[in-house]
Amino acid sequence: MEDVTAFRMVDVPDAEVDAVEARYGPLAGAVRDLVDATIRSRVGDDEVAVVLAAVREATARLRADQADGPAGVNYNATGRAWNWGNAVAGVRNAIAPPLSIEHGPDGRTSATLHLGAAYEGPPGCVHGGVGALLLDHLMGVTASQMKKVTLTGTLTLRYRDPLPLGEVRLTGEVVGEEGRKVFVEARIEGRLGVAIEAEGTFVVPRWSGDFEQTR
Amino acid sequence: MEDVTAFRMVDVPDAEVDAVEARYGPLAGAVRDLVDATIRSRVGDDEVAVVLAAVREATARLRADQADGPAGVNYNATGRAWNWGNAVAGVRNAIAPPLSIEHGPDGRTSATLHLGAAYEGPPGCVHGGVGALLLDHLMGVTASQMKKVTLTGTLTLRYRDPLPLGEVRLTGEVVGEEGRKVFVEARIEGRLGVAIEAEGTFVVPRWSGDFEQTR
Known part of the structure; x- marks a missing residue:
């Protein structure tokens, strides 16, 4: 079978993992809040148009430099492991509760x-x-x-x-x-x-x- | 048992349901895209700070007028039913694939x-x-x-x-x-x-x- 479940050992120190989680964790939390507001909001066409444009611009800023594929599951030499995109527990995944x-x-x-x-x-x-x-x-x-x-x-x-x-x-x-x-x-x-x-x-x-x- | 699964019959014509879905469906799609970018982005602290502020402002705009609770499952006299917040199929739910x-x-x-x-x-x-x-x-x-x-x-x-x-x-x-x-x-x-x-x-x-x- 094709190797689709490769856990990756990467040369990233714990401090850098911490820094990335501190940068993107709060953003994922804010996006989670936006998901909720998108379901419950009652504002009209004009306001939604403003929000839609802002969301698209924010996404484009993030995509200016991004990984080619999913986050995967990585670990480093200290035994630290991270799965930022995990659908249930991912620190950077707004779908995860987490x-x-x-x-x-x-x-x-x-x-x-x-x-x-x-x-x-x-x-x-x-x-x-x-x-x-x-x-x-x-x-x-x-x-x-x-x-x-x-x-x-x-x-x-x-x-x-x-x-x-x-x-x-x-x-x-x-x-x-x-x-x-x-x-x-x-x-x-x-x-x-x-x-x-x-x-x-x-x-x-x-x-x-x-x-x-x-x- | 407490009645927790009340399907609501509401007096909302089909045209209004269509209008709300046309207003918020594209927004949910854009938020779905933002969720993906939040996982995969590699931009630095300054850019993420700009995006975080934009996401919070967008959320506040949406929350200026919002439903008290979840979207529920509603239907009207024509038999049209809608479940905008459904975790799998909800038109307004960015968590749903849909x-x-x-x-x-x-x-x-x-x-x-x-x-x-x-x-x-x-x-x-x-x-x-x-x-x-x-x-x-x-x-x-x-x-x-x-x-x-x-x-x-x-x-x-x-x-x-x-x-x-x-x-x-x-x-x-x-x-x-x-x-x-x-x-x-x-x-x-x-x-x-x-x-x-x-x-x-x-x-x-x-x-x-x-x-x-x-x-």
Whole structure:
């Protein structure tokens, strides 16, 4: 198979990674806010025309010098890794809520976040697929325990109740391991209680060892 | 249970819905482009500061008059429905790719779309959870056949191969019905072939009949 999942080792010191994140992280936050306003605004044609022109000009300024492709996943000699474009956790990605995961001493994971107007599915509720997106990510991180690379094998989601927009909480844990497979359970809850329960099998790819050795 | 999923019948003529979509749809497209540029840009501190100020000003202009909460799902007396904030299909949502679904004469559904840098998970590939998000949405629409309301019951995803960023295609079909349950199968494929296969059970909520009667 074509090599489409190349993690890149790059010669970039931690200080430069920090500087880029300090430069673009707040911008991603501001764009996230603009996404919300674009959904909820009621201003008229003239105002929207002004905003549209400003957004296009801002984009052109950013594109004056840009990477050819996606951000990828990079790491450096100190073991620092960054995935700025990640759809769930990317520091520079305004689509990402972003999810920040806490690791308990027992390998349990959790994350609390606020989901606003941009994550809607049923009226006033989080899109069922957004729940799946967040759970898949948390469960992958839970499987990897930040020590190894894992990819999603199978994922089963049971939708129990609606998940209202607002504050939501995810929790996950490893429930078993078998060869290159790691079994994970997780759930997402909101102010009405547990909305989605998930079980997943995550797989450590064969090339993971090579990556760990070079990292 | 608290009524969190209220579809709203509103007195807004089709022409006004069209006008709002013509006003904000292009803006959402421009913001989508800005999201991509925020991930990929390499311009320095001064340029980013200019862009950050412009984005914040644009957002303030939009927020000068805005809805209190999320967009919701509305419909009018002609049967026209709109869900501008939907995370997958919302016309005014820059997070949404957006997905546009084609309906075949036999009830099969399909969608082709381009997923760029903002949908990344593994390097160069679509985030596994984004695949789940898109499949959940397509499968819900497949179950409903645009005739009834359905909510996700269970969803099982098998991840077969990586899904490279770029053009992807989803297809789905109803494979059975039983009382208020509709069984759907779907898949998503990219240039390396089928990446994820999915099976789902979708449920027609008890209140669906009331909605259909008023619609």
